[in-house]
Amino acid sequence: MATVKICGVRTPETVRELRRLSVDHIGFVFAKSKRQVSAEEAGALIRELHDGVSGGESERPLAVGxxxxxxxxxxxxIMDKAPLDVIQLHGSESPELCAAVKQRIGVRVFKAVSLERESRDIPSAENIAGRLDRYRGAVDAILLDTHDPVYGGGSGTTFAWECIPPYQVWAREAGVQLLVAGGLTPDNVDNLVSSFGPDGVDVSSGVETEGTKDLDKIRKFVERVKRS
Structure with missing residues (x-):
């Protein structure tokens, strides 16, 4: 069953609701964005996430920065004020930085790979290996997202899903998860999951109404992922 990450969370009310649902990851955006939070704000939200949980991270969603x-x-x-479980890197971070984050900070690392919205060229195994082989052992998951020229990701638009399978092959050989983001909504996520079977999905604007997290859309999104 695919994991679900709800990203760009900014309010304790949303955190409390996500704890009630079968959500696996809650994302807090520290990069430049309209959803950006400070370390202090994220720390307060993570305390809300941990509140009343006695059994460790297996009983709650993981906090992703x-x-x-x-x-x-x-x-x-930031970790001093906001104890994250996962650090998700959306820029040009090197394999050396990813490995150092895992070793020095002791968290899981997700590395985003940006795909062009308009491109329908399916990458070859050699192309993917040349791009990603250096990250073997340095990351826990690869996240495919639609390229955004300003923020790197979070564009709210889809890429050509036909590009997913060769990345899945690489991820399985490398022993890491393959996650998919970019333009997902309650209306299209079940098609993605049933057709391509990613290890997880990541959504932000697709479960918002006028820039605010919409709990009804979140519930529908989670239900449609978990039943696919």
Whole structure:
């Protein structure tokens, strides 16, 4: 069954609702974005996430911090105030930085790979290997997302899903998860999951109404992923 990540969360009310649903990851955006939160804000939301949980992370969604080209010093300073379970990197971060984050900070690392919205060229195994082989052992998951020229990801638009299978092959050989983001909504996510079977899906604007998280859309999104 695919995991679900709801990204761009900013309110304790949303955190409380996501705890009631079968959500696996809650994303807090530290990169430049209209959904950006400070370390202090994220810390308060993570405390809400942990509140009343005695059995550890298996009994709650994992807290994911989304960054674009952060320094190690920035990550360590944020971790002091907001104890993340996962760091998701959306920029041009090197394999060396990814490995250092895992070793020094002791969290899981998701690395985003941006795909062009208009391109329908299916990448070859050699092309993917040349792009990703250096990240073997340095990351826990690869996240496919639609390229955004300003923020790197979070564009709210889909890429050609036909590009997913060769990335899945690479991910399975490398022993990492393959997650998919980019333009997902309650109306299209069941088609993605049933047709391509990613290990997980990631949504932000697709479960919003006028820029605010819509709990009805979130419930529908989660239900349609888990039944696919």
């Amino acid at each position: 989304v960054f674009v080209d952060p320094s190690m010093e920035q990550l360590e300073a």
